[in-house]
């Protein structure tokens with residue numbers, strides 16, 4: 556098929572979606588054009604909830620692999636595709652199952668709470684999964700005094716430890732985007748825009764979190780910009796989210812927080828940005844690459860994911 560313009564891809568994608576009864580789920584870190592063709596755009600938790608309850612036969616996941624794997628676990632009867640299998644996650648890759656298994660053995664008697672940003676074999680070792688939207692509530696849902704092991708993000712782990720005061724041992728992993736924000740540059744931007752509010756994701760390092768006016772998951776950062784009355788925001792997370800922030804608040808200004816160092820001079824997640832409109836079209840058309848998970852691993856990973864979904868539902872999250 557000879558397709559030249561983005562508009563051609565968009566109409567072909569829409570045609571394929573209809574013919575195949577497929578839906579596109581997109582994370583906030585995807586480019587604006589992808590968010591605009593998606594049937595649903597959200598953070599990790601909302602995307603999992605949508606993956607668990609929809610009438611489609613096919614889910615095309617515009618995001619990274621751990622998100623598509625979670626969708627497959629929650630909807631094992633559906634076919635789940637990701638347009639580029641290389642769309643991994645530096646945080647998930649900082650926690651290999653065999654090393655995490657040893658970490659659990661070295662810290663016996665602890666409930667293993669694992670961030671959704673992990674590969675499926677690490678989820679299979681866990682007692683309960685959380686996302687950045689529900690991490691604090693998941694920890695608080697455990698009986699007081701329960702000893703906890705958390706992985707893999709040390710910054711999110713430190714954030715929930717400070718919030719809950721629980722006994723938590725934390726795996727030493729980080730995300731290549733969120734650990735790179737430059738505190739100096741953020742403070743300089745704040746001095747140039749004194750009315751600006753600094754809003755950051757909990758995966759950011761402590762010094763960055765300490766200067767923030769608000770800390771939250773991508774969905775709660777977006778929500779904050781809708782309710783708050785400031786006109787300028789310095790945004791300390793992947794800049795894809797700014798697409799929705801601008802849509803929701805056309806008169807407000809959003810400044811991406813700069814990184815200390817990066818090849819693009821921006822804070823884009825190189826894995827998220829592997830997904831393109833053209834790859835989405837090819838993936839829907841050819842039905843590859845597909846997320847296939849070994850049945851035993853899927854069943855082991857399903858338990859802690861379902862536990863998270865049930866607690867979230869009970870808490871109205």
Ligand code: 13P
Nearest residue numbers: 598599686687772773774
């Ligand atoms: P959310 O849980 O806020 O969607 O974040 C996912 C993520 O990958 C953060 O880097």
Ligand code: SF4
Nearest residue numbers: 644645646730732824
């Ligand atoms: Fe993973 Fe970081 Fe990209 Fe989120 S931003 S998907 S944690 S590498």
